Amino acid sequence: MSSKSVKLPIIAFPSTAELVPEPVGLVLVISSWNFPFGLSLEPLIGAIAAGNVVVIKPSELAPASAAVLAETIPSYLDNKAIKVIQGGPSVCQQLLQLKWDKIFFTGSAEVGRTVMAAAAKHLTPVIMELGGKCPAIVDSLSSSWDRQMAMKRIIGGKFGTCAGQACIGIDYILTEKKFAPILVEQIKVLMKNIFGENPVEAKSMARIVNKHHFLRLKQLLDDPLVKSSIVVGGSLDENHLFIEPTVLVDPPLNAPIMKEEIFGPLLPIITLDIIEESIDFIKDRPKPLTIYAFTKNRRLRQRLISETSSGSVTFNDTIVQYAADTMPFGGVGESGFGRYHGKFSFDAFTHEKAIANRNFLTDFWFRLPPWSDYKLQLFKSVYRFDYLSLLLITLGLKKSWS
Amino acid sequence: MGSKDAKKEEAFDAEAARSLVNDLRGRFASGKTKSCEWRVSQLKAMLKFTNEHEKDIIDALRSDLSKPMVESFITEIAMLKASCEFTLKGLKRWMMPEKVKTSITTFPSSAEIVPEPLGVVLVISAWNYPFLLALDPVIGAIAAGNAVVLKPSEIAPATSSLLAKLVGEYMDSSAVKVVEGAIPETSALLEQKWDKIFYTGNGKVGRIVLAAAARFLTPVALELGGKCPVFVDSDVNVKVMARRVIAGKWGLNNGQACVSADHIITTKDFAPKLIDALKVELEKFYGNDPLKSEDLSRIVNSNHFARLAKLLDDDKVSGKIVLGGQIESKDLKIAPTILLDVPEDSLIMNEEIFGPLLPVITVDRLEDSFRSYNLKEKPLAAYLFTNKKKLKEEFVRNVSAGGLLINDIGLHLANPHLPFGGVGESGMGSYHGKFSFDTFSHKKPVLYRSFGGDASARYPPYAPWKLKLLKALLDGSIFGIIRALLGW
Numbered sequence: 034m035s036s037k038s039v040k041l042p043i044i045a046f047p048s049t050a051e052l053v054p055e056p057v058g059l060v061l062v063i064s065s066w067n068f069p070f071g072l073s074l075e076p077l078i079g080a081i082a083a084g085n086v087v088v089i090k091p092s093e094l095a096p097a098s099a100a101v102l103a104e105t106i107p108s109y110l111d112n113k114a115i116k117v118i119q120g121g122p123s124v125c126q127q128l129l130q131l132k133w134d135k136i137f138f139t140g141s142a143e144v145g146r147t148v149m150a151a152a153a154k155h156l157t158p159v160i161m162e163l164g165g166k167c168p169a170i171v172d173s174l175s176s177s178w179d180r181q182m183a184m185k186r187i188i189g190g191k192f193g194t195c196a197g198q199a200c201i202g203i204d205y206i207l208t209e210k211k212f213a214p215i216l217v218e219q220i221k222v223l224m225k226n227i228f229g230e231n232p233v234e235a236k237s238m239a240r241i242v243n244k245h246h247f248l249r250l251k252q253l254l255d256d257p258l259v260k261s262s263i264v265v266g267g268s269l270d271e272n273h274l275f276i277e278p279t280v281l282v283d284p285p286l287n288a289p290i291m292k293e294e295i296f297g298p299l300l301p302i303i304t305l306d307i308i309e310e311s312i313d314f315i316k317d318r319p320k321p322l323t324i325y326a327f328t329k330n331r332r333l334r335q336r337l338i339s340e341t342s343s344g345s346v347t348f349n350d351t352i353v354q355y356a357a358d359t360m361p362f363g364g365v366g367e368s369g370f371g372r373y374h375g376k377f378s379f380d381a382f383t384h385e386k387a388i389a390n391r392n393f394l395t396d397f398w399f400r401l402p403p404w405s406d407y408k409l410q411l412f413k414s415v416y417r418f419d420y421l422s423l424l425l426i427t428l429g430l431k432k433s434w435s
Numbered sequence: 436m437g438s439k440d441a442k443k444e445e446a447f448d449a450e451a452a453r454s455l456v457n458d459l460r461g462r463f464a465s466g467k468t469k470s471c472e473w474r475v476s477q478l479k480a481m482l483k484f485t486n487e488h489e490k491d492i493i494d495a496l497r498s499d500l501s502k503p504m505v506e507s508f509i510t511e512i513a514m515l516k517a518s519c520e521f522t523l524k525g526l527k528r529w530m531m532p533e534k535v536k537t538s539i540t541t542f543p544s545s546a547e548i549v550p551e552p553l554g555v556v557l558v559i560s561a562w563n564y565p566f567l568l569a570l571d572p573v574i575g576a577i578a579a580g581n582a583v584v585l586k587p588s589e590i591a592p593a594t595s596s597l598l599a600k601l602v603g604e605y606m607d608s609s610a611v612k613v614v615e616g617a618i619p620e621t622s623a624l625l626e627q628k629w630d631k632i633f634y635t636g637n638g639k640v641g642r643i644v645l646a647a648a649a650r651f652l653t654p655v656a657l658e659l660g661g662k663c664p665v666f667v668d669s670d671v672n673v674k675v676m677a678r679r680v681i682a683g684k685w686g687l688n689n690g691q692a693c694v695s696a697d698h699i700i701t702t703k704d705f706a707p708k709l710i711d712a713l714k715v716e717l718e719k720f721y722g723n724d725p726l727k728s729e730d731l732s733r734i735v736n737s738n739h740f741a742r743l744a745k746l747l748d749d750d751k752v753s754g755k756i757v758l759g760g761q762i763e764s765k766d767l768k769i770a771p772t773i774l775l776d777v778p779e780d781s782l783i784m785n786e787e788i789f790g791p792l793l794p795v796i797t798v799d800r801l802e803d804s805f806r807s808y809n810l811k812e813k814p815l816a817a818y819l820f821t822n823k824k825k826l827k828e829e830f831v832r833n834v835s836a837g838g839l840l841i842n843d844i845g846l847h848l849a850n851p852h853l854p855f856g857g858v859g860e861s862g863m864g865s866y867h868g869k870f871s872f873d874t875f876s877h878k879k880p881v882l883y884r885s886f887g888g889d890a891s892a893r894y895p896p897y898a899p900w901k902l903k904l905l906k907a908l909l910d911g912s913i914f915g916i917i918r919a920l921l922g923w
Contacts (some may be wrong), residue, residue, distance in 0.1 A: 039852045050853055055835060057858065134859065142652060149649035153642055156659075158863040161652055182886045189894045227895045237895030316464070338549055338881055340466075350884035356540045356909060360880035365553070366630065370654035372878075384858040385865075387838035388831055389847035393672040393822070401682050402720040402730040404505035412509055 034084075036388075050389040056084035057158075057384050058134035063090045063125065063148065065140040066242055067198045069098035072162075076137045077115070079378025085135075086114045090128060092140075093121040094242055126151075133157050135382060139200075142367060160371030160381055163364055164294050165321035165344075166204040169351065170311045170337070172328035173212040183327040183349070184219045188227060190325070190351025192278045196239040197298040198246075200368075201323045203351060204295050207311040210304040213282060217264055217302070220280055224265065233275050240274045241297060247274050250297040253290040254279075262301075308333065315341045320366030325351055344368050447616055452623040455612065459555045459582040462610045469552060469580045471530060473607070475523060477577045480605040481570060482519045485512060491597055492566055499565060499591035500688060501733035501766075510687065511567040514849065518571050521851045521868055522578045529578070529872045535880070540909055545883045550876040552580030553654075554630035559621065559644065561635045562735055563691045563789075565591035568658075569598055572633045573611070575871025581631075582610040586624055588636075589617040590735055629653050631875060635693075637787075638860055656864030656874055659857055660693040660787050661814025661837075665844065666801055666830065668821035669705040676820045676842075677712035681720060683818070683844020685771050689732040690791040691739075694816045694845045697787060698794040700804050706797045710773060713793075714758055717771055725770040726763050734767040734790060743769055743790040746783040759791075801826065805833040813837070813859035818844050837861050 039050040060080045064072040073091050080087045089106070091099035096119075103117040118124060129136075129151035138148045139162040152159045169187055174180045191203045208216055229235040241247040251269055254260055259281065260267075266279035281301045284290055290301060305311060308328070315324065322344040326337055338346055344364040347354045354360060355374075363372030373381045467473055485492065492512060496502040502511075532547040556576045560569035569587045576583040585602070587595040599613040614620060625632075625647035634644045635658040648655045665680060684696040701709055721728040734740040744762060747753050752774065753760070759772030774794045777783055783794060798804045801821075808817075817836040821827060827841055837857035840847040848855045848867065856865025866874050900919070907915030 039850070050847070050850055052853070053831060145652055146649055149652060150646055153645035153649050156638060156641055156645065156657065156860060156863070163652070176886075179886045185894060193894060229896060235896060237897060338879075339469075339551075342551055342554075342877065343879065345880040345882070347882045348884060349886055350544075350882070353541050353544075353884065354880065354882045357537055357544075357546065357880075357882060359535050359537060360546055360548070360882065361878060362880075365877040365879070367652065369652070384835070385854060386831075386835065386858075387847060387853040387855070388841070389838070389843075389850060389853065390827070390841045391843040391846065393675045393842060401678055402503070402505075402686060403722075403728075404503055404730050409505050409508060412505070412513070 039387075048389060048391045050387070053386045053388055054083070054379075054383040055386050057382055058085060060085045060087045060382055061090065061128060061133045061136045062087060063136070063138045063140065064092060066092035066094035066098075067195045067200075069095040070102070072139045073102055075378065076139075076373060076381075079373055080137070080382045081115070082379045083382035085382050087116070088128070089115075089117045090125060091117065091119065093119065093124075135159070137371075137373075137381070138162065145369070160373070161364070161369035162200070162362075162371070162373075163322070163367065163369035164200040164296070165319060165364065165368040166294050167201060167321045167323045167325065167343075168311070168315055169203040169206050169325035170308065170328065170333075171206055171208040171212070171216060172308050172326070172330055172333065173209050174327065174329070179327075179329075180215070180219055181223070184216070184223050185227075186349075186351050187325075187327070188220065188223055188278075191300050192224075192228070192238055192298050194352055196241065196276070197300075198239070198242060198296050199352075201352060201355060202296075203300070203325060204321070205291070205301040205303060207303050207305060207308075207314060209308050210306060213302055213304045217280065217282065221265055224278055228278060232277060233270065233273055238275075238278065238298070241276060242274075244271075244274065246297070247271065247276070250276055250295070250299065253288075253293075253295065253297075253299060256285075256288050256290075259284040259288050259290055266298075309336070312336055312340050315343075320344075320364070320368055322364045322368040323347060323354065342366065447614060447620045447623055449623045449626050452614075452620075452627050455584065455614070456555060456627045456629070459584065459610065459612070463552075463554055463582045467607075468577075468582050468610050471527065473610075474526060474577055474580060477606055477611060478519050478523050478526075478574065480607075481574065482516060482523075484601040484605040485516055485519075488597075488601060492594075495591075495593040495597045496566065498593040499562070500691075500735055501731075502688065503730045503732065506686065506688070506730070506732070507566075511564055515567050515570055515574075517849075518574050518851065518867070518871075522574050522872070525869060526578055526872075529869055530580075532881075537882075541882065541884065543885055543887060547881050549879045549881055550579070550872075551879055553875060553877055555582045555584070556631040556633065556875060557584050557586065557624060557627075557629045559586045559624075559632070559634045559636065560588055561693075562588035562590035563688050563693070565594035566598070568635045569594075572635070572656075572866060572871065575866055576631075576633070576875045577611065578872045579875035581875055583612070584624065585611075585613045586621055587613065587615065589615065631655070633864075633866075633874070634658070641862070656866065657857070657862040658693070658855075658864075658866075659815065659860065659862040660789070661812060661816075661857065661861040662697040662784075662787050663694060663814045663816045663818065663836070664808065665696045665699045665818040665820070666804065667699055667701040667705065667709055668801055668819070668823060668826060669702055669708075670822050671820045671842075673708060673712045674716070677709070677716045679820075679843050680713065681716055681771075684793055685717075685721070685731060685791055687845055689734070689769075690793075691732065691735065691789050692845070694848060695789075696793065696818065696844050697814070698784070698796060700796050700798060700801070702801060703797040703799065706775065706795055710757055710775065710795060713773060717758070721771065725759070726761055726766075726768045731768075731771075731791075734769055737764075737767065739790070740764060740767045740769070743788075743792065746788065746790075746792060747772070749781055749783075752777050752781050752783055755794075757795075802829055805829055808834055813857070813861055815857045815861040816840060816845070816847070835859075837865075 036051045036053040062076045132155040136159045262281040262284040266277040268277045324343040358375030361372035361377040362374040496507040532549040535546040558572045628651040633656045641657045687695040755774040759770040761770040815837040851868030854865035854870040855867040904919035907919045
């Protein structure tokens with residue numbers, strides 16, 4: 034919260050400058066259903082730290098969580114300055130008619146567009162935390178330890194995060210043709226260890242949030258060419274809204290499962306001739322929130338960082354970057370804009386006010402009219418910080434600035 | 436598009452805009468604009484044409500705004516060159532990845548933040564500083580490695596066509612383009628998908644830009660304006676204060692500047708002294724017939740001239756004129772005009788003046804006016820003239836604006852270490868110096884993990900002991916971790 038001193042060129046002496054953080058004012062946080070607590074409270078932390086008044090609109094698709102937030106927040110926090118408003122699209126629409134000083138939105142691009150369009154009417158700045166198809170590049174790892182580690186992390190990062198319903202969850206895998214069978218075998222073995230024979234009973238995986246999304250995911254598998262590419266899982270339980278962890282190898286690239294964000298426990302593996310092709314593959318598609326790469330190849334890592342664009346890049350692991358709060362968390366392009374976590378959350382809800390302080394002592398009389406050539410020459414020296422010329426011209430020893 | 440050629444010019448419509456953006460995307464994808472060499476070459480080219488065509492630039496500004504030569508040099512040319520040079524000096528450093536600390540939660544790991552360009556960006560600029568406000572954002576866009584389209588304001592046509600010519604001749608026109616035109620051309624451009632849009636202008640068009648950007652979820656920087664107030668305390672060096680107010684009002688394009696002094700707020704007792712000082716200094720600067728002074732810009736066009744004349748039309752307002760008020764519609768000139776205590780609800784006190792009219796509003800106590808100021812739209816800048824430390828502190832604490840400057844007007848934007856931008860109605864985002872580079876960059880965090888350590892506690896099947904361990908890990912508490920591992 035303390036102000037930052039800013040340096041000045043000598044010519045500006047004696048004056049001072051600093052940056053003073055101040056709250057933007059009234060903030061609206063709209064959060065999504067997949068991590069209803071985290072995604073409501075993490076932005077709230079930033080908004081409060083920056084000194085704002087906040088309204089949270091949790092997702093109506095996670096009603097029990099929304100209700101808990103609505104009950105507990107007013108009883109623990111200052112309920113005159115922090116409010117929770119529950120409701121669906123119509124409530125959201127009404128909130129968006131009003132003028133906010135900042136809107137923080139986590140959710141889908143489709144709703145994001147509506148939020149930003151409403152914000153435009155009031156010139157309200159927004160932060161968009163969206164999603165995308167986050168790829169995981171898996172290089173042909175030779176050590177079996179590395180392979181196990183990688184696959185565990187991938188399984189955790191796909192099926193262990195709200196059954197794949199996470200913005201930074203792995204969407205699909207890119208790997209070399211020759212490595213794919215090894216990968217699939219490894220997955221099969223590990224899946225049994227992790228999820229057991231009956232994942233529904235083991236309660237080790239979340240279910241799909243609602244029928245609408247369940248049917249959406251079911252439809253992704255409907256295409257016969259997609260169905261025939263399933264190598265693990267594939268069973269769906271409509272009563273429990275449960276989908277078995279499912280792995281597919283090379284479904285058609287133009288099928289919806291490879292064009293839209295999956296947001297569910299279906300893991301396509303796309304095979305390439307050589308792993309370097311993954312870079313072009315990713316470049317040809319919208320910028321994702323995160324790119325994962327499991328590789329020890331330094332050159333590949335370098336190329337990936339400099340040739341692709343994404344919200345962030347994580348090597349040899351999944352999801353943990355979310356917990357690293359020295360790193361900003363946010364998207365780019367289709368995956369959103371703005372960032373938060375750690376101090377970045379404070380900054381997200383802060384206006385850094387520039388303050389400059391002059392005094393009455395020194396003055397550049399030559400910046401004032403009436404203009405003349407002499408004044409112009411003096412000025413040319415000043416702006417170049419060419420103090421010697423300034424002196425010489427004043428003393429009449431130098432005519433013009435060349 | 437600009438000048439009429441011998442061959443038939445096609446209208447720049449949505450189709451042309453789309454094809455333009457596609458070409459630029461292809462160019463960007465080739466990686467050309469990412470190289471440090473390319474960025475440096477473009478910035479050097481900009482410096483070169485600014486130096487070689489200084490006279491043409493001054494002439495264009497004179498044609499568009501009757502801007503005095505020295506003012507053109509100081510406020511446009513010098514500022515742009517300084518910005519270019521500052522950027523060239525810092526660029527290599529700014530492009531380097533920044534190492535970031537990591538915590539025990541992700542141990543063992545290392546991390547860095549890598550700046551990368553956004554892609555293809557659109558810069559739409561304003562008419563009042565048509566040279567500077569067009570190229571200064573472009574400096575940032577190029578420094579960050581983007582391909583750029585610049586749409587200069589058609590209300591300053593001579594500068595617009597000069598920019599098209601110079602950029603076309605000196606810079607890499609496969610990646611840096613100028614599109615001239617008015618509403619149809621701007622609309623065509625806004626229908627396309629950009630990676631960032633940087634707009635300088637007014638709030639009305641700002642909303643249109645933001646709404647167009649919302650369709651593609653394009654991030655936007657808006658540099659707008661506002662009624663920048665000048666609070667004047669009685670215990671100041673009156674002469675110096677008066678000179679600085681004049682320089683910050685009429686010396687800035689005759690009041691047509693986003694950071695110019697819009698109106699003054701001072702105490703009832705001090706007002707007469709202040710107005711007298713202004714009268715004296717104004718005559719020194721512009722002579723006793725300011726309409727004939729060569730050192731004042733004219734009003735940019737008849738629309739704005741009529742707008743300003745209308746502000747004075749109101750009887751309740753024109754009766755409050757204490758100095759000036761002369762207008763010359765043929766040459767679009769309005770003399771420096773000071774008004775005392777116009778009504779709060781008059782038009783002149785409710786929209787950004789953007790011209791040579793300076794209302795002086797009197798209050799009983801200056802401190803009280805800070806707080807009541809909070810209820811208005813936040814301006815781009817707010818100013819205070821005082822020697823009292825406590826007053827300065829209250830001012831900084833209570834008045835919100837893009838930037839605050841104490842004891843002078845407008846100068847803060849010459850400091851490249853201060854971000855320049857608005858808040859609320861005065862805009863969003865900021866630039867100048869390294870902030871320009873940042874505004875056109877994506878700072879990409881990269882986390883390196885090894886295959887070494889791993890906590891099986893992360894994975895299902897879940898169990899209470901795993902929860903304990905994870906809690907300890909996330910708390911970063913080593914003691915807690917040991918306890919959890921030992922099963923306590």
